[in-house]
Amino acid sequence: MKGFLKNHQEKINQIIYICNRYSLLLHAGLSCLICLFTESVSRHSLVEAVSFLRETPLTFLYNAMIIFVTFLLVYFFKRRTMVRVLISFIWCFLGVINGVVLSERVTPFGFTDLKLVKDLFSMETTFSLPLLTAGVLAVLFVFLCILVYLYKKGPIFQGKIHRILMLLVLASCFLWIPMITEAAVESQVVTDYFDNIALGYERYGFVYGFSTSVVDIGMEEPEGYSEEAVLELTEKIGIADAVKKDIHAEGDGSAGLSVVNPYSSKSPNVILVLLESFMDPREIRFLQLSADPIPNFRRLRNGYTSGYLSVPVVGAGTANTEFEVLTGMSMRFFGTGEYPYKTILSETNCESVAGVLSSQGYGAYVVHNNYANFYDRDNAFSMMGFHTFVSSEFMNIRQFTPLGNWSVDDILRQQVLACLDDTPGRPDFIYTITVQGHGGYPTEPVIADPEIKVVAEGLSEEENNAWEYYVNQIHEVDKFVGNLVSDLSKRGEKTLVIFFGDHLPTMGLENRNMISGDIFKTCYATWNNFGLPKADADITAYQLMSYMLKQIPISGGTMISLHQSFDARISSEDDETYIKDMELLQYDVLYGERYAYDGRDAYPATQLELGLYDTVISDVFIKGEELVITGAHFTPDSKVYINDEAVETISVSDTILKVSLEEEKPPVSGDRIKVCQCSGDVILRSSEEVTYPFSTKK
Secondary structure, eight states: OHHHHHHHHHHHHHHHHHHHHTHHHHHHHHHHHHHHHHHHHHHTOHHHHHHHHHHOHHHHHHHHHHHHHHGGGGGGOSOHHHHHHHHHHHHHHHHHHHHHHHHHOSSOOOGGGGGGHHHHHHTHHHHTHHHHHHHHHHHHHHHHHHHHHHHHHSOOOOSOOOHHHHHHHHHHHHHHHHHHHHHHHHTTSSOSOOSSHHHHHHHHOHHHHHHHHHHOOSOOOOTTOOHHHHHHHHHHTTOHHHHHHSOOOSOSSOOOOOOOOTTGGGOOEEEEEEETTOOOGGGBTTEEESSOSOHHHHHHHHHSSEEEEEOSOSSSOHHHHHHHHHHOOOGGGSOTTOOTTTTGGGTOOOOOHHHHHHTTTOEEEEEESSOTTGGGHHHHHHHTTOSEEEOGGGSOOOOBOTTSSSBOTTHHHHHHHHHHHHSTTSOEEEEEEOOTTOSOOOSSOOOSSOSSOEEETTSOHHHHHHHHHHHHHHHHHHHHHHHHHHHHHHHOOOEEEEEEEOSOOSSOOOGGGBSSSOTTEEEEEEEESSOOOOOOOOEEGGGHHHHHHHTTTOOOTTHHHHHHHTGGGTTOTTOHHHHHHHHHHHHHHHTSOOGGGTTSOSSOOOOOEESSSOOEEEEEEEETTEEEEEEESOOTTEEEEETTEEEOOEEOSSSEEEEETTTSOOOOTTOEEEEEEEETTEEEEEOOOEESSEESOO
16 A cells, blocks of 8 residues: 555656646646637637637637746746646636626626626626626635645645746746737737727637736827827817817816807707617517517607717627717727726716716706616716716616516606706706616516517527517617607707617627628617707717717817817718827827816816705604604615614605614614615715604694
8 A cells, every 4th residue: 555655656746747847838738728718618619719729820829828928927936736726727717707798798808897896796686696606606615625725735846946037037028928919910810909899809819808908908198199289189170269268277067178159048958868778679680570669769760860879889888888978089099898987087087078068057967777886987977077966776766677677767757857857047968877678688488468579580489588578678668768758848948869779789699680780880869849950870979979969059178079070071980080189189188188178177077966855854753663754755775874873774655764673673862863875885865864753743
């Protein structure tokens, strides 16, 4: 037995010796295997991964090289086997995450997705995350056990560690990797810009795509950027005088770089409505529909300005389409898969249509039937100059989609009208975000008697069920569109409404499936009650507001002025001069010296007010085994606080809350009570604090 163990140990030692002696070859081979694995899970097919290797071997090897470089860290440690296993696991784990993400959406996994983890968990009921979370935690626990074992029992390198030499080797990577990358870009082995993130990952590999999203964040300074170049451009597009005369000192958020609207006393309300995952189902070649699912939207397309809208994302990434529409800036200049809300806007204020219209006397509101902090919107909207954000925490939402995972959109109608009533005597800009069309879409029948029957030719029964569910939700969204227009037409106020889809649904659509021939095209339609002529145009998301405001007419700001000055070429987004000018201004106002604003803070961040109304307590009393709080503006996200401690709260209606005294101690004389509107454990807005016993009744 001792002899067997001795021979066994000798073989292990021999293997370890070979691994150490030929470690570079080991790392090269391991890098290729990991690369093949990540491509297999990302593409959901080993065959497609092998095809990627066979058809683009240099691209495959470039991806493997990136992994190989990370294995250089092994040489800083004596427990090399443990570090190899750790590095291998990290790459494989990232690949698996990408595979899971691509099973739910078209956009692949990028570095900035790590900043969306809390948003992901806020959608727990949508994507059945408890099971997924448990699986991830189980895998991590097992892996941690393996690492502990390798740390205690694994082989230890007995030779000398040359850390200074390895530091020099790693430092050299900063020289030769950029040189190899530049050569690879020039020879089209890889690219330095993804027009389409999903196709970019597919063509150039997950490892390269993800690595690019790590190092490529923000904007690089454009060639020729200078004060002279920016001022020359602002003069060319007609805002030079505004730069000199119309920049006010930063203050309450009303300051701004604006071109005065000569029709300001007659300016219409402007209502911008993002329709989540909205499209025209009739434009999908393989769908047969029993009726038109979007008759109201189609009526608007036929009667008012409309067209295709080119958006930067497919299947996910609403915030990036939103960013383009609100700011007039293009995502093409940012890093791969970047969310500006999570990067530059986390700390920098930004010109937007809200700020431009605010500087011209408009109220600036956001209405959204989802949580305020989703995509960090509560911060981003402040940075973009909005004044008020009415999120789901301030809505008495009681109706949900058949799956129960999203609010129906009809509740947004009353919120939009309330915002219009909030500022009598002045025009309003109201940005409204819907959610009802959001995925996921069930593969089992959920709607007992769907209004729109769907036949998806050539697809499975499960896929047909998903399409039928989606189409019927879009049909409900279309009813919201018609009802909102009807509500607004009854008010008699001059109003322009712009409806647009943020991206196509996560349903595996390809260009060949679409009548438009492009999965990055959604549609937009408008409505007005003051006689604007129909002026159809196929435009990009960053041109939408500039194009529509010009028809009112309203101008202002830098990006709006730029796009409006290029109206003759509005469909020519590939115009080289136009793109360079846009990049120059976008860099200047986000990352540069703000020469366009004369170095001033033209559009300061606002103190964003959450919700329209104060929560009000009118009476507090004990009835049986319950503490009852009556008042106004309560919602399902209202929480009762007693002496600054949250207690379990039952939402009965918008005027009644209850606290079970079987679960909580009853209040005593002198206890302080308030009602807070909460997002999880975060207090967004509070009522005035009252002292128990309390009542406004006499």
